[in-house]
């Protein structure tokens with residue numbers, strides 16, 4: 741069984757129960773990590789995922805609440821004795837900055853450091869990021885403050901689809917990315933530049949024909965969380981709820 745494990749669900753300000761938004765796709769041959777933030781190593785342990793199981797890391801965009809955990813993750817993997825190469829995927833904007841961030845830590849001088857392969861995505865719509873006999877992950881550009889991708893996870897055997905908007909304003913690319921998805925994980929940071937309100941997230945889910953909407957990347961501070969779901973239900977008549985940390989979604 742392939743599972744998408746939500747390791748965090750908060751917007752840029754986390755709290756005790758909600759880490760910043762990131763997730764892991766656990767499949768038969770390993771784990772794909774999507775973004776890396778906060779106490780990743782501890783969270784992975786809590787989710788029962790070993791560092792050595794992670795083969796792939798997809799980075800959606802270069803904002804601290806999505807990538808700030810990468811240096812610590814790489815250092816922990818190295819000190820853990822990793823020898824397998826790690827594949828990192830992202831847009832040029834993100835990968836360039838990630839390399840500069842790692843250069844500040846002089847990572848190239850870390851003795852015996854494992855190989856890291858960078859895969860630069862073009863930013864075209866529906867681009868295949870990872871494809872194998874178990875699942876496919878596609879990326880589409882979305883509308884945020886910096887170049888950003890949303891993702892679509894497709895289970896080959898199950899035919900199930902989970903879409904993830906990432907950080908974005910309402911945009912046609914997300915509607916197409918989430919077309920007929922079983923689950924749409926849509927951000928609900930609020931009505932501000934580069935983001936989406938819960939009500940608009942509901943509208944996107946409806947337009948995409950998604951069966952279930954889970955709000956994610958929501959503000960803990962100052963929001964009544966049940967109100968967010970009610971707002972989404974104003975515009976989406978399907979199953980709507982709130983994503984929670986450590987929730988597991990079957991692909």
Ligand SMILES: [Zn+2]
Pocket residue numbers: 751752803805806907957
């Ligand atoms: Zn964010």
